[in-house]
Amino acid sequence: QVQLVESGGGLVQAGGSLRLSCAASGRTISNYVMGWFRQAPGKEREFVTASRSDDSTYYGDSVKGRFTISRDNAKNTVYLQMTSLNPEDTAVYSCAAGRSVVHVSNPRVYAYWGQGTQVTVSS
Numbered sequence: 001q002v003q004l005v006e007s008g009g010g011l012v013q014a015g016g017s018l019r020l021s022c023a024a025s026g027r028t029i030s031n032y033v034m035g036w037f038r039q040a041p042g043k044e045r046e047f048v049t050a051s052r053s054d055d056s057t058y059y060g061d062s063v064k065g066r067f068t069i070s071r072d073n074a075k076n077t078v079y080l081q082m083t084s085l086n087p088e089d090t091a092v093y094s095c096a097a098g099r100s101v102v103h104v105s106n107p108r109v110y111a112y113w114g115q116g117t118q119v120t121v122s123s
Contacts, residue, residue, distance in 0.1 A: 002027045002112040007118030009093060012085055016121070020080040022095030022114060030073040033101040035080045036080045038091035038119075048093070049080065050104035056083060058104050062088070085121045092116040 008020040020033070035050035043116055050067040052057045068081040078095055094117075096110035103109060 002029070002032070004095050004097060004112055004114035006093065006114045006117040007030065008094055008118045011120045011122060014086050014121055015123050016085050017081070017083045018085065018119060019067075020082070020093055020095075020117060020119070022078040022080075024076045024078070024097065028073065029071065029076050029078065029115060030096040032099055033104055033110075034069070034071060034078040035096045035098070035101075035104055035107075036069060036078075036093060037096060037107055038089075038093045039116075041092040045107050045108070046091070047105035050101075052101075052104070053072060060090045060105070082119070085119075087123045090121050092118050 003025045005023045013122050033052050036048040037045050039045045047060045051069045066084045071078045094112045097112040098110035101109045
């Protein structure tokens with residue numbers, strides 16, 4: 001079992017930055033694919049980014065060049081650095097962990113999820 005707890009969300013003005021954290025417990029994340037997803041009201045869950053254990057990374061088209069995923073295996077924590085935020089980035093952001101994940105953008109392949117943290121970007 002892997003428990004995931006996100007933090008760092010909040011209210012930020014357009015053009016600002018935020019860094020989200022996802023602290024894991026129960027298992028080491030070094031062997032897991034770690035992903036971030038977001039869901040805005042009335043919309044489907046959207047893939048944001050993912051990081052494999054070999055440090056390869058993937059990004060959704062809407063966040064490429066603005067968001068960066070990183071992991072600190074020693075702290076068992078994954079981070080999501082978000083820059084140049086705009087109101088369309090407003091959503092609940094959740095981290096997820098999975099093993100043997102082929103399609104990192106598919107939320108169904110992740111076994112473990114955090115509760116999510118709200119990010120609100122004002123115009």
